[in-house]
Amino acid sequence: MAEEQRWQEAGSHRLCANNCGFFGSPTTLNLCSKCYKDYCVKEQQAKHAQRAVEMTLRQPTSPVLPPQASPSLLLPSKSAPPDDKNIKQTAAESNHAARPNRCGACRKRVGLTGFTCRCGVTFCGSHRYPEKHGCGFDYKGLGREAIAKANPVIKAEKLNKI
Numbered sequence: 001m002a003e004e005q006r007w008q009e010a011g012s013h014r015l016c017a018n019n020c021g022f023f024g025s026p027t028t029l030n031l032c033s034k035c036y037k038d039y040c041v042k043e044q045q046a047k048h049a050q051r052a053v054e055m056t057l058r059q060p061t062s063p064v065l066p067p068q069a070s071p072s073l074l075l076p077s078k079s080a081p082p083d084d085k086n087i088k089q090t091a092a093e094s095n096h097a098a099r100p101n102r103c104g105a106c107r108k109r110v111g112l113t114g115f116t117c118r119c120g121v122t123f124c125g126s127h128r129y130p131e132k133h134g135c136g137f138d139y140k141g142l143g144r145e146a147i148a149k150a151n152p153v154i155k156a157e158k159l160n161k162i
Contacts, residue, residue, distance in 0.1 A: 105133045118142075 013023040022032035104121035115128035
């Protein structure tokens with residue numbers, strides 16, 4: 001009986017110091033596991049913030065000079081006026097990006113489910129395969145190049161060196 005009382009007194013459970021309803025232990029500052037984890041995270045964040053402040057204070061600051069007008073800014077530039085072709089090209093590119101994706105074969109909207117083929121055109125699910133949309137990409141040539149790169153040709157010398 002005396003041993004049971006000592007065990008209960010020594011190992012008596014205390015409620016969490018944050019009053020969350022769970023039991024805490026003296027090894028975790030009388031906090032439950034969740035509150036102790038939150039406490040450790042806050043401590044780490046405080047240390048990182050303190051280090052960041054110290055690093056910014058250690059960096060040498062250069063004196064701030066007032067902005068001065070440079071002579072090149074005061075003189076009008078003699079560059080050529082912007083080309084109308086460049087303006088039209090950028091407008092066309094922005095229009096192309098704004099248009100919804102459509103299948104290259106049936107013109108059906110594909111949205112996020114579109115498949116971009118190696119020929120560079122987007123297709124729907126039924127036209128995604130090369131044989132379905134008459135793809136002009138040379139898959140055979142691509143395979144030959146890949147094999148040639150992976151397996152270089154090694155030839156023996158015709159005559160033995162003496």
